[in-house]
Amino acid sequence: MSPNSTLPSLEPTAPPDVGLGAEHLDAARAVLDSVFGERWPRLVFVSGSLAAGLGHAWSDVDVYVVDDAGDIESRAYRRGPHTVQINLMTPAAAAAAVSTCTGFVARSDDRTQLEQTEDAVRVAVRLAIAEILHDADGVVPPVQERRTAVRRLLLGRHALMVGSYAEDVLGALTSRDPWTALRSSELALEHGIEAYLTAHDDLYVGPKFLYRRLARTPGVGTGVAAMWDLLARGDLPTSPEDVTRLVVTRLRAATLLMADGILSGFDEPSSSTLGGTTTDGEPEPGTLVTSPWFCPIRFSNGWGLAGPDRGFRVSGPVVRIWSAFDGSPADAVLARLGAEDEAFASMPQADFHAAVEHLRSIQALTVDPCSLLEERR
Structure with missing residues (x-):
């Protein structure tokens, strides 16, 4: 029997979306509480393939946090059936993503916003589709505003x-x-x-x-x-x-x-x-x-x-x-x-x-x- 013999035949249809559920967010909060106690980083959100509805059986719960102090470690934690991956963002990267999500400002004579690095755009996209868990400074725009931008x-x-x-x-x-x-x-x-x-x-x-x-x-x-x-x-x-x-x-x-x-x-x-x-x-x-x-x-x-x-x-x-x-x-x-x-x-x-x-x-x-x-x- 070939390794793929149990897979269904390919059809031009997509499997049902697998997105963030309550169990994923609960696992993320439990890890954040265990790592940070009551002093969470000032910006925390959950994003990645699950937030895009593209999760699969091995998808991590991707949590992004701003590393102000420089002493947070990127690592994975296991909570029940879920792997929660803590991902660090520098304050500069977070500020750039917030700015991008606030409005589209690229002009024909100033394409700076369009010419960001792919890494910077990837962070902005992750923020745009994210579930915001903590925004101490209230800087993240509403979801429709950031998605439009x-x-x-x-x-x-x-x-x-x-x-x-x-x-x-x-x-x-x-x-x-x-x-x-x-x-x-x-x-x-x-x-x-x-x-x-x-x-x-x-x-x-x-x-x-x-x-x-x-x-x-x-x-x-x-x-x-x-x-x-x-x-x-x-x-x-x-x-x-x-x-x-x-x-x-x-x-x-x-x-x-x-x-x-x-x-x-x-x-x-x-x-x-x-x-x-x-x-x-x-x-x-x-x-x-x-x-x-x-x-x-x-x-x-x-x-x-x-x-x-x-x-x-x-x-x-x-x-x-x-x-x-x-x-x-x-x-x-x-x-x-x-x-x-x-x-x-x-x-x-x-x-x-x-x-x-x-x-x-x-x-x-x-x-x-x-x-x-x-x-x-």
Whole structure:
């Protein structure tokens, strides 16, 4: 009998969430009392995979404490069936996480908040999804406020990464380096998927739960299989044309997922569905589509479309128009947008076509996704 023979067959569904329960919090409090008595550290919270609803049979109860005195030890404690892991935070790390959770302030001309280290972002995410056990100074914002701030931050960071990897793909293909193009497009799509999950208020940092998180998200459905097909390293592409086709498909999916995320999940958690966002097949050759080399991003002071070597200020409606071009005629795109949103129903056709022409002039909309590549060679 093989080691995995007792596991159920794989299906595109997620197991039930395993989150923090009363027994986990009771175990954490018992350990904190035994270690600190009545003088708990000034900030204590429980977070980690259990707080994200992603626990498994061996998940620890992760407790984070601020180490003001410098004499607290990081270690694990056993309480009944649970392992309680005490994790230390420096006062500076805690202050940075609180600041991030207080509000999204990144601007197009000041990206400092977006450029934090991954460790700093991970701490902020853990605080955003945490169960707060003790906040002596009352500095931690309410849960919805901190989740909104971190959701916006993660969307911005994923947009920067999608745009960066798209540029790497373009450079690799121009240099006839298929391996870097394939890997960079894979990473871009992973960040696009993360943006989609983030928009649905699934806040997490780390790759191991990617498919489980997709499978549990309402509205994903067969999109799990579609993303698997695009990401999985199946048959090796046999020609430069095959490589280009695959990486362009991945980048287009990544940028459309990114657009959907910032359009539908920036202010409130998204309820969009994955089917139709990226899984309706390839447009007919010669029809007007989004360029795979452009990625939308949203700052606290506006919107942008980032292309190779340059970026453009745009508006939310322009990003919406850009993302809607899937090979359909322009008038059909406007009619579809109008059926979804009254603002587009009342938009003068002249204004719509002016926006489309501007997007074409900067090459963000194109009838040939590979034209920019050919220009660079």
